[in-house]
Amino acid sequence: MLHLPKRIATIGSHSALQILKGAKDEGFETICICEKKKVKPYRMFPVADEIIEVDSFKDFLKIEKELIKRDAIVIPHGSFVEYLGVEKIKKLKVDHYGTKKILDWESDRGKQQKWLTRSKIKMPQIFKKPEEITKPVIVKFHGARGGRGYFLANSPEEFYKKIAQHPCERDYVIQEYVVGVPIYVHYFYSRLNDELEIMGFDKRYESNADSIGRVAAADQITANIQTSYTIVGNIPLVVRESMLPYFIKIGERVVAESQRMESPGLFGPFCLEGIVTQDLILTVFEISARIVAGTNPYTNGSPYTCLRYNEPMSTGRRIARDIKQAIERNQLEKVLG
Numbered sequence: 001m002l003h004l005p006k007r008i009a010t011i012g013s014h015s016a017l018q019i020l021k022g023a024k025d026e027g028f029e030t031i032c033i034c035e036k037k038k039v040k041p042y043r044m045f046p047v048a049d050e051i052i053e054v055d056s057f058k059d060f061l062k063i064e065k066e067l068i069k070r071d072a073i074v075i076p077h078g079s080f081v082e083y084l085g086v087e088k089i090k091k092l093k094v095d096h097y098g099t100k101k102i103l104d105w106e107s108d109r110g111k112q113q114k115w116l117t118r119s120k121i122k123m124p125q126i127f128k129k130p131e132e133i134t135k136p137v138i139v140k141f142h143g144a145r146g147g148r149g150y151f152l153a154n155s156p157e158e159f160y161k162k163i164a165q166h167p168c169e170r171d172y173v174i175q176e177y178v179v180g181v182p183i184y185v186h187y188f189y190s191r192l193n194d195e196l197e198i199m200g201f202d203k204r205y206e207s208n209a210d211s212i213g214r215v216a217a218a219d220q221i222t223a224n225i226q227t228s229y230t231i232v233g234n235i236p237l238v239v240r241e242s243m244l245p246y247f248i249k250i251g252e253r254v255v256a257e258s259q260r261m262e263s264p265g266l267f268g269p270f271c272l273e274g275i276v277t278q279d280l281i282l283t284v285f286e287i288s289a290r291i292v293a294g295t296n297p298y299t300n301g302s303p304y305t306c307l308r309y310n311e312p313m314s315t316g317r318r319i320a321r322d323i324k325q326a327i328e329r330n331q332l333e334k335v336l337g
C-alpha cells in the first residue's frame with residue numbers, strides 16, 4: 001500500500017466526523033483540533049487518530065506550527081471559515097485543501113452575485129432599501145449563522161417594526177422571499193480529472209419553519225408565531241431524475257465562470273443553495289465553495305455516489321481521494337491553495 005506522507009486535519013465541528021472518517025478510509029492518519037468543551041463526540045466516534053485540544057478555535061494559529069510539523073493538510077468547512085475568518089485563512093502557512101482565493105468571492109455578496117449572474121444562475125431579487133419592499137422578503141444578517149435571527153416582512157413598515165428587535169445589526173440583506181422547495185445541491189469538481197460530479201442533495205430541517213404546518217393558520221395568528229430559520233439538521237433528498245441534466249449544467253457553468261474569474265478557479269466540493277420553484281428552476285440564494293453540512297447524512301455514500309463508485313463514497317472521502325490521487329500523480333499543488 002502507498003505510504004501517505006500527509007495527515008488530514010480539520011477542526012471538530014460542522015462535518016469533521018465525515019471528513020476524518022473519509023480520510024481514514026483512504027488510508028490517511030487524521031488529526032482533529034477540538035475545543036475542550038466540545039471534544040466528546042470526537043472521542044465517542046473514533047475517526048481521529050490524534051486530538052489536539054484548544055481552549056478556543058481562535059487559538060488555531062497557535063497550533064499551526066504543530067500541524068506543519070506533522071505534515072498535515074487542513075480541510076476547511078463552514079465552521080472553519082466562521083471561526084477563523086477569511087483573512088486569517090488566507091495567511092495560513094499550513095497546507096490547505098482548496099483554493100483560498102475563491103473565499104473572497106464567496107464571502108463578498110457583490111462578488112458572489114457577479115459570479116452567479118455571469119454563470120446565468122437565477123437569483124432572488126435584492127431590495128437595496130427597505131422602502132423598496134413591494135413583496136414578501138426575507139431579511140438575512142451577514143455571516144453564516146445557520147439562519148438564526150432571519151425574519152420575513154411584507155412591507156417597509158413591517159421591516160422597520162421587526163428590525164427594531166435587532167438594534168445591533170447593521171449588516172443585512174433584504175431578499176425576495178422565493179416560494180418553492182429549498183434544495184441544496186452538493187457538487188464535487190476535480191481539477192485532476194477535469195470532471196464535475198453530483199454528490200447528492202439535501203434539504204434542511206429548520207426551527208420553526210418546518211413545524212409551522214403543524215399549527216392551523218388561525219392558531220398561528222392568535223399565538224403570534226413568527227417564522228424563523230434556525231438550522232437543526234439536514235434531510236437527505238433525491239430529485240426527479242429528469243432534473244439531473246439541469247443541475248449538472250448549472251454546476252458546470254459555475255465552475256467554468258470561477259476559472260474565468262480567478263485562476264485556477266473553484267475545485268473540490270461546493271454547493272448551490274436555493275429554492276426550486278414550480279417552473280422547476282433553482283433560484284440560488286447562496287453558493288458555498290466547500291463541503292456543506294448537508295452532505296453529513298451520506299457518511300456512507302449517497303444514492304448518487306453509489307451509482308458512480310463501487311464503495312461507500314462520502315464527500316469527505318472524495319476530498320481524501322482527490323488528495324491521494326494528487327500525491328500519487330505528484331501533483332499535490334493542484335489540490336492545495
Ligand code: ADP
Nearest residue numbers: 124144145146147175176177178182204229285
Ligand atoms: P445561512 O447561510 O445563514 O445558513 P441561508 O441563506 O442558507 O442561511 O438561509 C436559511 C434558510 O432560509 C434556508 O434554508 C431557506 O429555508 C430560507 N431562505 C433563505 N433565502 C430564502 C429566499 N430568498 N426565499 C425563501 N427562503 C429562503
